Amino acid sequence: MASDVSDLVSDVSESVERIGRRVQLMEVCGTHTVSIFRHGLRSLLPEGLRLVSGPGCPVCVTAQRHIDAAIELARRSGVVIATYGDMVRVPGRCGSLEEQRGAGADVRVVWSARSALELAVRHPQRPVVFLAVGFETTAPATAAVVLEAVRRSVENFFILAAHKLVVPAMLALLEGGSVPLDGFLCPGHVSVVTGSRAYAPVVERFSIPCVIAGFEPHDIVRAIAALVRQVEVGEARIENLYPVAVTASGNHVAQTFLDRVFRVCDAPWLALGVIRESGLELRPEFEWFDALPRFGIELGADVDSPACRCGEVIQGKVMPEECELFGAGCTPLRPVGPCMVSSEGTCSAWYKYRAAMPVHRRPVGTKQPMGPVGLKLLTEPGMCAQPARGSRS
Amino acid sequence: MTRVQAHARSVERIVRAHGGGGELMNRFLVDHVLVRLGNAKLNELTDGAVLESPTARLVFTTDSYVVQPLEFPGGGIGRLAVCGTVNDLAVMGGRPLGLSLGLIVEEGFELDRLDRLLDSIAVAAGEAAVDVVTGDTKVVERQNGDGLYINTAGVAALDDSVQLGFAFVRPGDAVVINGTIGDHGLAVLSVREGLEFDTTLESDAAPLNGLIQRVLGAGVRVRFMRDATRGGLAAVLADVAERSGWSVEIEESEIPCRPATRAAAELLGLDLLHVANEGKVVMVIDGDDVERCLSVLREHSYGRRSAAIGRVTDSQPPLVELMTRVGGRRIVARPYGEDLPRIC
Numbered sequence: 087m088a089s090d091v092s093d094l095v096s097d098v099s100e101s102v103e104r105i106g107r108r109v110q111l112m113e114v115c116g117t118h119t120v121s122i123f124r125h126g127l128r129s130l131l132p133e134g135l136r137l138v139s140g141p142g143c144p145v146c147v148t149a150q151r152h153i154d155a156a157i158e159l160a161r162r163s164g165v166v167i168a169t170y171g172d173m174v175r176v177p178g179r180c181g182s183l184e185e186q187r188g189a190g191a192d193v194r195v196v197w198s199a200r201s202a203l204e205l206a207v208r209h210p211q212r213p214v215v216f217l218a219v220g221f222e223t224t225a226p227a228t229a230a231v232v233l234e235a236v237r238r239s240v241e242n243f244f245i246l247a248a249h250k251l252v253v254p255a256m257l258a259l260l261e262g263g264s265v266p267l268d269g270f271l272c273p274g275h276v277s278v279v280t281g282s283r284a285y286a287p288v289v290e291r292f293s294i295p296c297v298i299a300g301f302e303p304h305d306i307v308r309a310i311a312a313l314v315r316q317v318e319v320g321e322a323r324i325e326n327l328y329p330v331a332v333t334a335s336g337n338h339v340a341q342t343f344l345d346r347v348f349r350v351c352d353a354p355w356l357a358l359g360v361i362r363e364s365g366l367e368l369r370p371e372f373e374w375f376d377a378l379p380r381f382g383i384e385l386g387a388d389v390d391s392p393a394c395r396c397g398e399v400i401q402g403k404v405m406p407e408e409c410e411l412f413g414a415g416c417t418p419l420r421p422v423g424p425c426m427v428s429s430e431g432t433c434s435a436w437y438k439y440r441a442a443m444p445v446h447r448r449p450v451g452t453k454q455p456m457g458p459v460g461l462k463l464l465t466e467p468g469m470c471a472q473p474a475r476g477s478r479s
Numbered sequence: 480m481t482r483v484q485a486h487a488r489s490v491e492r493i494v495r496a497h498g499g500g501g502e503l504m505n506r507f508l509v510d511h512v513l514v515r516l517g518n519a520k521l522n523e524l525t526d527g528a529v530l531e532s533p534t535a536r537l538v539f540t541t542d543s544y545v546v547q548p549l550e551f552p553g554g555g556i557g558r559l560a561v562c563g564t565v566n567d568l569a570v571m572g573g574r575p576l577g578l579s580l581g582l583i584v585e586e587g588f589e590l591d592r593l594d595r596l597l598d599s600i601a602v603a604a605g606e607a608a609v610d611v612v613t614g615d616t617k618v619v620e621r622q623n624g625d626g627l628y629i630n631t632a633g634v635a636a637l638d639d640s641v642q643l644g645f646a647f648v649r650p651g652d653a654v655v656i657n658g659t660i661g662d663h664g665l666a667v668l669s670v671r672e673g674l675e676f677d678t679t680l681e682s683d684a685a686p687l688n689g690l691i692q693r694v695l696g697a698g699v700r701v702r703f704m705r706d707a708t709r710g711g712l713a714a715v716l717a718d719v720a721e722r723s724g725w726s727v728e729i730e731e732s733e734i735p736c737r738p739a740t741r742a743a744a745e746l747l748g749l750d751l752l753h754v755a756n757e758g759k760v761v762m763v764i765d766g767d768d769v770e771r772c773l774s775v776l777r778e779h780s781y782g783r784r785s786a787a788i789g790r791v792t793d794s795q796p797p798l799v800e801l802m803t804r805v806g807g808r809r810i811v812a813r814p815y816g817e818d819l820p821r822i823c
Contacts, residue, residue, distance in 0.1 A: 091805040117748070124750065126807025301745075303805040418815045429748055439809045 091130070094307045099132040101314045110136045110266055111313055112259075112402050114252055115273030116143035116430025117301055123439035125303035135314070138265075138402030139435075141255045141355065142273060144220040145172045145428035146400055149354035150388040152219070152248040153178040153424075158383050159215050159246065160191040165381070166209065167193045168202035169217040170224075172428040175421060179389065199227040203235055206243035215377045218245040222279040225249040225366055226340035229347035232368075232375055244377035247368055250353055252276050253284050254364035260292045265402045269295040269313035271306070274328045279344075281336025282326040293322040300328040347372055356424060357390055357397020396423035399432050406436040413437060491590040498584070498618030507616070511594055515601045520577070520612040528612035530576050534636040538573035540564060541632035549596065549626055551670040553662070553681030554757065557596040560629040561603035562684045562757055563708065569688035570704040570760055572643050572695060573635025577612035578604065581630035586621045596627065607686035609633070641695065647702040648723035650793040651766045656759055657690060657776050658683070658784040659735040660712050664754035665743045680739060685758030690779045699772040700765035707759045710814050713752040713799070715761045716789075717813035720797040727799045729789030729811070752801075753814040763791065 102109055113119055119139045122128060128137065141147045157178045160167045167183060174183045174193060187193040192212075196202045202216035218228040228245060235243045252273060259265060272285055277298045285296040295316035299309030309327050316323060326332050344366070353365020368376050378385065390397060394416065395409040406412050406425070416422035418434055425433035496503040513522055520528045544560045554562075561578065568575050580600065584593065604611055663682040687706065695701060703723075705715045712734070716727050736751060744751045758781060764772050769787050776782030794800075799811040 120748065123809065124803075125805050126801070126803040126809035127805070129808045130806060303803070303807070307805070438812055 091304050091307050094311045095130045097311050098314050101318045102132050102134040108134050109268045111269045112138050112140040113271040114140040114142035120435050121301050123435045139432040141400045143428050143430040146424045146431045147355045151385040160186040166212050166214045168196045171195045175427045176424045199231040203231040213242050215244045219248045221252050221276050223275045226343045229343040232347045245375050246377045249366040251364050258361045268317045272296050272298040274300050277332040279337050279340045282324050283334050285324045289322045295322045297325045298328050394423040396425040399425050406433040493584050493588040495618050515597045516611045518610040536637040538568050538571045538635040538637050540567040544629040551667050552679050554684035557599035558603045558684045560631045562686045564631040564633040565607045565686040566706040568633045568635035569691045570706050572641035573637045575609040575635045579632045580611045580614040582616045583628040584618050585624035585626050645722035648763050652763050652791040653766045653769045653787050654789040655762045655787050657782040659737050661740045661751040661754035663757040683758035685781045687760050690781050694775050697775045699768045703763045707756045707761050709755050711753045713811045714813050716799040720799050724797050726792045726794040726797050730802050731804045733788045735784045735786050
């Protein structure tokens with residue numbers, strides 16, 4: 087396998103040299119981000135190739151207003167919050183769900199939407215709110231359990247609908263025009279659901295090559311080689327290098343679930359603002375499940391920490407180390423921004439694997455610690471009351 | 480006589496009086512503990528055990544066990560409580576002389592289940608050839624514990640010839656491990672979270688004192704040893720680099736790992752190097768002793784898949800570097816806490 091990869095790397099290096107300028111590719115999938123770090127792929131690739139991580143980590147793109155709403159829900163008496171693990175540490179304006187849990191809120195980590203529903207079935211007297219975040223990968227599962235909740239007449243199951251769609255975000259980045267990009271390494275899992283044709287607007291409107299890749303290191307390097315080849319010959323095509331799982335039109339069953347339960351809506355993204363038709367909201371016939379009106383909560387404003395540069399990181403505008411907080415005020419132990427929280431977040435992966443070798447060979451702690459920064463300044467007096475203590479069951 | 484059973488068919492459970500120091504506690508100790516763990520010292524039921532020390536130096540350690548669930552494939556809290564403490568003694572080069580056993584049981588805990596866990600303690604102690612020589616039982620109110628917590632402490636004899644520590648590590652040394660990594664952490668996680676895989680993942684919990692004594696007895700020049708528990712292999716190697724001042728280079732392709740464990744870790748987005756083990760010792764040894772060390776390890780049932788996974792180098796600053804399967808290089812950092820499973 088190593089020889090496959092080294093052959094591909096040689097192809098990439100030669101191609102980049104012939105192109106004669108820096109080639110910048112963006113991956114939009116947290117699993118790709120982590121795989122690139124974990125397998126040390128950056129250390130193999132030529133200097134003239136820059137990989138930037140786009141908005142591909144579900145936690146990292148979740149807008150402040152949704153995090154704050156989740157925390158507000160957690161503070162309501164008797165409410166059980168069911169959430170994927172990496173959401174619990176994301177800081178909102180009033181601390182994180184983890185902190186709410188410490189103060190008595192009932193926050194439980196689940197591994198699937200289904201286990202959130204089962205939680206509701208086991209505790210019929212408690213309202214269970216599932217934090218429905220993630221892209222086209224997790225959204226069909228949410229849709230499926232909403233339908234199942236209808237079928238089983240589960241009346242205490244609700245969702246905070248914050249699912250997002252990947253392609254509209256890619257288009258918004260390109261429309262913004264502030265990030266020079268030569269190609270997208272497209273997410274394998276999302277593409278299983280959407281199909282490879284979903285990237286047509288990217289190649290047709292912006293002439294940016296799109297290559298869909300699996301998750302093994304050689305899959306990723308092969309996709310990078312394919313992207314660089316397209317750049318070199320001036321092409322912009324969709325290439326599906328994950329044909330074992332991805333078809334042109336995607337998974338129809340998943341799409342049907344999505345379409346029955348959700349409709350496309352404008353959605354707020356962390357630091358990217360509201361992107362047209364980039365999110366999913368419950369259809370009117372499933373409004374029963376919407377936790378926000380159920381608990382009388384309105385989404386607030388998105389006030390991002392001024393010092394945190396997660397927004398620029400997920401747009402590929404800056405590398406994590408260019409953020410003043412990185413490794414000093416913001417670490418995986420005390421994250422300021424979501425990119426440092428999620429295991430798939432760019433900053434977290436960058437911190438954990440210390441980025442490319444040998445450029446970033448610096449021991450931990452060479453920056454002066456700055457202490458907690460930013461978020462507290464945004465807190466208004468009295469807005470962060472302690473949660474009502476619900477009875478634990 | 481206190482009847483614990485409310486009626487004939489109900490389950491017998493721990494009540495507050497089991498920890499109260501009276502007759503019920505005495506009967507519990509005799510009928511449930513001594514019958515399984517009894518030996519000349521413990522049977523005395525005195526306030527402490529008198530140990531004869533064969534060496535001038537002793538190793539003394541303690542550890543508390545709060546794992547959930549209490550039972551999982553390949554082990555349980557009882558087996559862990561013995562193996563964890565025995566291994567802490569063993570990696571210091573010690574030969575265990577005796578263990579203490581502190582049980583903190585939640586009121587209402589099923590007595591049959593406690594018996595089963597005490598049985599597993601007896602089995603593990605038998606494997607480690609060490610006795611539980613003193614102990615304590617407390618019962619806490621319902622809802623004030625997760626069923627059962629265990630604390631064990633241990634004392635071991637340390638021969639004068641044994642000299643281990645970070646200070647002895649030097650460039651040219653080899654890094655050896657006695658088998659596959661990540662099995663314990665993923666076995667516990669899969670049961671805790673109700674994940675079902677095609678293959679059952681089993682904890683590797685095992686007492687390693689016998690294996691380690693054989694290596695020391697064979698004259699292998701061991702510089703430093705540590706069992707790779709919480710924080711996994713990464714945490715041990717990060718400590719070696721940081722505390723010795725030398726770098727460590729490891730080869731991903733040489734690190735033993737079960738395919739099912741690797742697949743589970745990938746599915747959950749966890750880094751196997753960070754996942755806990757309970758029967759794995761990382762040894763830093765003289766580079767010339769690798770073959771001898773491996774052949775001794777591989778003769779032992781807990782060392783069949785032993786491998787040399789890396790080396791100590793003089794590269795500065797001191798870091799742990801992984802040569803990946805595809806020829807890449809990356810730094811291995813100490814994990815910050817428990818890795819959280821990913822979303823998609």
